[in-house]
Amino acid sequence: MSIIDAVVPGAAILFAMVAAVAPGRAARLAPIMLPLLVIGCLVQWVLESFYWQMVPIYLVIGATAWLTLSRTPATASRRRRILTGAGRGTVGLLALIAILPWGFQPVPHLPEPTGRYRVGSEIFRWVDQQRPETATEAAGVHRNVVVQAWYPTDFASGRRWVYIDGLGRLPGSVSLVPSFLMSNYGSIDTHAFADVPISADRMQWPVVLFSPGYGAPRAFYTGLVTDLASRGFVVLAIDHPYESAVTELADGTLATPAGHFPDNAADGDRYMAEQLSVRAADLRFVVDQLGRSDAVGLLAGRLDTDHIAAVGHSFGGATAVAAAALDPRIRAAVNIDGTLYGDLPDRALQRPFLLLESDHSETGHSAQYLDRSRSLIEHLQAGGFRYEIAEANHFSFTDAPLFLAAPARYAVAQFIGGSRGPVDTQRAADDIMAAFLQGPLGGSPADIPAAAAHHPNIHGGPVP
Structure with missing residues (x-):
């Protein structure tokens, strides 16, 4: 404001x-x-x-x-x-x-990235010709996968990226946020520049795939991913069409949710497992595109495809784990507050793993979440870490709390938690993730417990 x-x-x-x-x-x-x-x-x-x-x-x-x-x-x-x-x-x-x-903030203010680099951005709207789109009955439609790259740069341009796809023609609500509240979101400063080259500090940069929560557009994680990109990663934030609240497809049309979540718990579990398969295939398709010079624009030849990690929040966290379990090209996985589905909890994950959690007492994680996370950790083959961020709730990793003015955020936090705030929560999460990803993505191994200890009231450490 x-x-x-x-x-x-x-x-x-x-x-x-x-x-x-x-x-x-x-x-x-x-x-x-x-x-x-x-x-x-x-x-x-x-x-x-x-x-x-x-x-x-x-x-x-x-x-x-x-x-x-x-x-x-x-x-x-x-x-x-x-x-x-x-x-x-x-x-x-x-x-x-x-x-x-x-x-409600007329124009929310996102925190500035804290890393040493400025941030550039570019959007890719790809079509997977090998997969028909099962979420729509229209004939001949293939799966679209929309990716926004956030990458380190040494330059600034006069044009900044618009916050969210489809402004001016959004559906009535976007992830439960009434779209009229977003009428001025075209003025949000994303702290990312368009049409700028990737930094010349290194020939190739490690890649982080990012998958959003169920139904959430990639835009709602701009604060988290731009800060991670400023630390020296190319972050590819992915929209999953027909599940995401709004996605602009390659032909310019807007895709909105097409699925209907079942009321029955068992049917709901099966539905989420099916969606997880679709999402994991989206991430694997993105990896396929990274070596194609005609697919990645300004990033052609500058991506280190030997060092790729998958990160996600909520259902996106489960997606990251699923992709890492299926695709040996993905070297590490980070799950932020995500419940696992299908046979994922029993997989013997062969990649380093990080579980970042909001405050258990504030989010109220389900028994399913707790049991399945415990099972995955027990089956880890490459070790991992688990950290709980006190006074953070499930939404603190997103931009959504910043849509509210500070007094309203304070009032809401009294009912649903999250008094730590999105800025402090995201900074802590990015510090821990950046340290965790250094080793698997080709850098010098970092002191992960030290990165966590830099912030107050973060509990956890290595897991067996």
């Missing part, structure tokens, strides 16, 4: 409350305050465009103007009488209502 976003609504609401409790004082201030408020609204509109959150503010300013401005003693007396009754209550109620929309 910018300064003008805070000052204009705050002044309008404060003046309205003064009008409700001290009408005489408000009438004396009105000739000064009302023009300033109108000018402030105009400046906000010109500099930042229209915000739907400003509509109640406009109503508050209008109501306060009607009840405080007067040109004759008679009208002043009549308006003062109105203010002594329902009018004063109406203005006060309007002022209180006008506060509520500001719980």
